[in-house]
Amino acid sequence: MLQEVGYVAGQHEVIAENLTTSVVREIQNQVRELKDERKKSLQEGARLQNILTSQLxxxxxxxxxxxxxxxxxxxxQDTFQKADADLNLSRAEVEKHRNNNSIKSQQCEEAKNEYAAQLQRTNELQRQHYNELMPSVFMSLRNLDNKRIQNYQAAMRRYVEVERDVEPIISKCLDGVLNAADAIEEDEDSRLVIEKFKSGFPIPGDFPFEDLSAMKSGESSTTLNG
Structure with a gap:
């Protein structure tokens, strides 16, 4: 029976070794890969958000x-109009305000065009950000989560396979243990133990009573006779 129990223990060692090599290590590698891929996706999302923030x-x-x-x-323009209507100002002074008005008007037009260009660029980027770029990042994260679940499912199936591979052997060993248990006869086992370890010496007899008075009387009689 102890031999069969030893076989069962050996099969459990096989299970532990197979789970370590084909399940645990595989899961560890997959977790490492998924963490790296998730980190890249989050970094990409942060990069895209920074681009949009900068554009805004x-x-x-x-x-x-x-x-x-x-x-x-x-x-x-207001200053020029007032100067142009002021008859007290010289022609040179009016011309100075006219030139300043022209310069400020040109600068305003340039700033307006720049604002329009930035507005168009921002709207295009914002549409692309929310309709294409970020959904792509979210889809990547979702795919990673699906992959994680699939890996977990595969690990569960592999665990069952490892257990079932040795199940017939363990079952056979357990049958041997049951057979050994059924063959046990306590009375016969006890008899065999007694037969093996008995000393073989006879049972000692009773101790005799030693009458000290009689012993003393006997000694006195011996002395007188002498």
Whole structure:
């Protein structure tokens, strides 16, 4: 029976070894790969978000520049109109305001065009960001999660295969243990143990009573007779 139990223990060692090599290590490798791929996807998402954030900041700067240029142009035009209507100003002074008005108007137009270009660029990038780029990142993360679940499913199946590969052997060993258990006869086993370990010496007899008075009387009689 102990031999059969030893066989069962050996099969459990086989199970442990197979699980370590074909299941545990495989899962460890897969986890490492999935973590790396997930990290790359998250980094890509962060990169895309930074690009959009930078473009939004550029749009905001161009808008503020346009607003300032527009206010400056409005102010220059108002100043020129007042100067042109002022008969007390010299022609040179009026011409100075005319040139400043022209410059500010041109700067306003350039700022307006830059703002329009940044607005168009931002809207295009934003549409692409939310309709194509980020959905692609999210799909990648979803695929990774599906892959993780599939790997877990495969590991469970492999575990069952490892167990079932040795199941017939363990079952046979357990049958041997049951047969050995059924063959046990406690009375016969006890008899065999007694037969093996008995000393063979006879049972000692009773100890005799030693009467000290009789022993003393006997000694006195011997002395008188002598």
């Amino acid at each position: 900041a550029a749009l905001e700067r161009s808008k503020k520049s346009y607003e300032k240029a527009w206010r400056d142009a409005e102010k220059a």
